[in-house]
Amino acid sequence: MLDESLIRDQLHNTVHEIKLPQLGKHYRGKVRENFIDEENHQRIIISTDRLSAFDKVITTIPFKGQLLNQMSTFWFEKTKHIAPNHIIDIPDPNVVRVHECQSLPVEMIVRAYITGSAWRAYQKGESVSGITFPAGLKNYQKLPEPVITPTTKAEVGEHDLPISREEIIAKGLVEEDVYTDIEKKTMDLFKFASDYCAQNNLILVDCKFEFGKTHDGEIVVIDEIFTPDASRFWIKDSYQERFEKGEKPEILDKEFFRQWLIKEKNFMGDGPIPEIPDDIKVEFVNRYVQSFEMITGQDFVPVVEGNVIERIKKNLKI
Ligand SMILES: Nc1ncnc2c1ncn2[C@@H]1O[C@H](COP(=O)(O)OP(=O)(O)OP(=O)(O)O)[C@@H](O)[C@H]1O
Ligand SMILES: [Mg+2]
Structure with a gap:
């Protein structure tokens, strides 16, 4: 304080x-x-x-x-x-x-739990960015494994839309080898930060990364990472009990x-x-x-x- x-x-x-x-x-x-x-x-x-x-x-x-x-x-x-x-x-x-950087035209979103827009799509029986979630999930439930649900990066004032890995590559938005590289970096970053957060009584629920290419041709993470504007955090201690009672998790203050x-x-x-x-x-x-x-x-x-x-x-x- x-x-x-x-x-x-x-x-x-x-x-x-x-x-x-x-x-x-x-x-x-x-x-x-x-x-x-x-x-x-x-x-x-x-x-x-x-x-x-x-x-x-x-x-x-x-x-x-x-x-x-x-x-x-x-x-x-x-x-x-x-x-x-x-x-x-x-x-x-x-x-x-x-x-x-020249920003890559996709946003990489990793989710370890189902909630938010993914939950809304799931309820309607839809897949998200080509990912089909297992049957029988409840809102706020932990997924068997974290998944990447990329979106397009829309122009100012427009909405980002979910897009699958296959479509990103087929449309040539990102070359396959570059995509494979940022996919691995996305997962590794997510894993690192969620382990760190767990020690501070936080669940890193989901988060977004953007990547870009520098003038020298290197692919780097751009924008901001793991801020409350780019991620969703829940309080870890109270998660299980609330989930079992069907209650909403405690959200890190937003x-x-x-x-x-x-x-x-x-x-x-x-x-x-x-x-x-x-x-x-x-x-x-x-x-x-x-x-x-x-x-x-x-x-x-x-x-x-x-x-x-x-x-x-x-x-x-x-
Ligand atoms: N190193 C970089 N090279 C090129 N573009 C970048 C870099 N870092 C961030 N950007 C881009 O700059 C913009 C940053 O904008 P900013 O976050 O200030 O506003 P916004 O994302 O348009 O809106 P919001 O206020 O809702 O976040 C984003 O489009 C981001 O992708
Ligand atoms: Mg922004």
Whole structure:
């Protein structure tokens, strides 16, 4: 837990947006700003403190960008012996400098349990990405073996769709030898992280990886890995008992803020964006820190060094 006065002191020292046109072509995600230096085949990814829900940016939360960035960089560092990744360096706690890659047009999703969209398809008797699940599964049940259910990587604003290994190769989306390589890396990464998470009372339920080809032709993991935005985590201790009672597993905190918006503000994405009280922001920080510490097994060390935007610029030498 962070000291409450530290969080309160930083409530207005957050990154909502950051304009750095000198860094190259700009692409804005919901929470991250990407700047692409095409000439040098590099990309700067800045994790801001934006908090989004129902596809809307609601507010900013101190340390959220640092927490998100450091969850991902923690895992990239820990797994680089399993699969090379896009990181060049980490100039600031909120920032990574990466190799700009040609991204492969598929997202690799591994599932060790059936839930979410796979469960919805299974209920309708459908296979998922060419995978037929065994008969008689219940929602949230562990699968006999983890499976990869790839999807296409849709253009902005469109939905990713499940696609089978065979179709990916037949359509020439990814060459077979490259696909075989990323399939192995996907499984190895998943296995490594789920063993690690199990020691921290977490179940790594499913997660997503993206791969790309660097300018030098190397296939590397890109984007972010094992963050709450790219993975689903359940609390391990309570899983079995709840599953046997037919109850939903305890989810590593993601729902708290959405539930608060629905219950207290009757907000589900439409209408004016509600004001978020300081107490709720403080609670969000504490919960996000707790997630960080469970996912990484490390203490979170908040960086407070003057104005956060000025610090980022200084660390990027601009
Ligand atoms: N090293 C890289 N080379 C090329 N593209 C990359 C690299 N790393 C990430 N990307 C791509 O950049 C984009 C990152 O965008 P970002 O995560 O900020 O927003 P988004 O994925 O469009 O939306 P969301 O906010 O929902 O995540 C993704 O399309 C990702 O595939
Ligand atoms: Mg993204």
